[in-house]
Amino acid sequence: MSGPGDVPSEFLDRLRPICGRLPETYEEPAWIGVRWRIRARTVAHVYTPDPDRHRVYARHLSGGASTVMTFRVPFEDLLGLTAVGFPFFRAEWGGNVAGVVLGDHTDWSEIAELVTDSYRELAPRFLAARVAPPPQAAGPAEPAG
DSSP states (O other): OOOGGGSOHHHHHHHHHHHHTSTTEEEEEOSSSEEEEETTEEEEEEEOOOTTTSGGGTTTOOSSOOEEEEEEOOHHHHHHHHHTOTTEEEOSSSTTEEEEEESTTOOHHHHHHHHHHHHHHHSOHHHHTTOOOOOOOOOOOOOOO
C-alpha cells in the first residue's frame, strides 16, 4: 500500500475540496495513491502509475511522471468523453470507468463536474439528490430576454 506521497500535493490540494463537499465521502490511502469513497465504492482514485509496471497506462502518459485520476462516468457519456483522447482514456476495467491524466492542462471545473457525476453514479439516491451541480467557471453573461 502507498499513500499521499505518490501524488503531487498540488493535485491533492485541488481534489480535497471537490471531494470533501460530497455527502459522506471520505478519503483514504489506496493500494497506490489516494481515493475518495462513498460507503465501499470508489468515487475518485488519484495516483502516479509506473507505466513499466502497469503497461495499460503507457499509451496514455507522456514522458516523465504523470498522475492520473480514475472515476465513474454515466455510461451514456463514456464514449463521448474518452473518444476525445488525451487527457481522457477509458480504463480497462469496469464498464463505466474513465481516467484523466492530470497536469498543467487540467480544467479543474471539469474535474469537479466529473467527480460529482461519479459520486451521483455510486451514492445512494437520497445522498446523490443532495448534491448541487459543481460551481461553474465564470463565463460570458447570458443575454436577458
